[in-house]
Amino acid sequence: MTVGSVLVTGGAGYIGSFTALALLEADYEVVIVDNLYSSSEECINRIELISGKRPQYHRLDTTNEAALDKVFDAHPDIDSVIHFAALKAVGESGEIPLEYYRVNVHGTICLLRSMTRHNVTNIVFSSSATVYGDATRFGNMIPIPEHCSTGPTNPYGRTKSVSEMTITDHVEAQRNNAKKEGKSGDQWNAALLRYFNPAGSHPSGVMGEDPQGTSYNLLPLLAQVAVGMREKLLVFGDDYASKDGTAIRDYIHILDLAAGHLTALKYLLDHHPGVRAWNLGTGKGSTVYDMIKAFSHVGGRDLPYQVVGRRAGDVLNLTANSKRANEELSGR
């Protein structure tokens, strides 16, 4: 018996595929759409290998609204959407901002329009801690609570912020319209999940972060150095105001992150909160050097690195205040 039917956009990507797996394991029916821009169909096979269930899958771009409509038509049971599909951060990403806005923002708009036409009214959005930018700019807001004002420092973060605002405005407008028509108005709901830095793989070793093409994030790069695919890690700046000069991030295990999507979805369905933002992080900050040390320790050899200049758009510290998520989502 299925407990609900969920459309997962970007479900062949790193976080998307782990969430699709968690949904299947919790007996949801899963329909994945993905353009395979930075992933591969092999992900669908891996999800099946672990869960014993094959998610339904359509290859399409979320900016193709007509194709999205067909998916909703073909799966009338879909009652919720988890929206991952987006171009992922590539460093400062300043070189291709229009492509970021087309895929990340326009894709979100197309999805919301198609959901509205099909009366699918619950959306969990894959946002990012990057929306906060430098949380020290108005006094010290570290660890960062959800009420910290947003101020992203790179185009990728801005597309996440604009998508959050688009979803918020749409959900509020839909609720107000429903009320005007004498309905309860609590039908539309959105979770804005602000992830800190995802890390790790499935204990089976079958699924993990497997970036297609060049990788820009610390974890996959460290893994590549550890297995000898890459000569050394470039450390982007050792002149930050931290204990060892390198920048601080909050690394959260991918299985915990995936579980957070299911609990947020349940919260929407049980409580009809309208729009609610949650940080998904651990509350524990680690520097780049901490991460190099941890990888060296586990791998049994010192990993080579070289300090270079700071990367544009990076901030000193992104560490979550995870009180709200702990109180509202844990144990669900």
Ligand SMILES: O=c1ccn([C@@H]2O[C@H](COP(=O)(O)OP(=O)(O)O[C@H]3O[C@H](CO)[C@@H](O)[C@H](O)[C@H]3O)[C@@H](O)[C@H]2O)c(=O)[nH]1
């Ligand atoms: O080769 C590298 C890569 C990264 N870093 C540093 O490592 C930390 C983490 O960087 P990275 O893994 O690229 O993540 P962030 O820049 O913190 O975050 C981006 O990447 C995350 C993982 O995909 C997303 O969740 C965020 O939304 C996105 O902004 C930062 O201090 C970087 O300066 C290095 O020193 N060398």
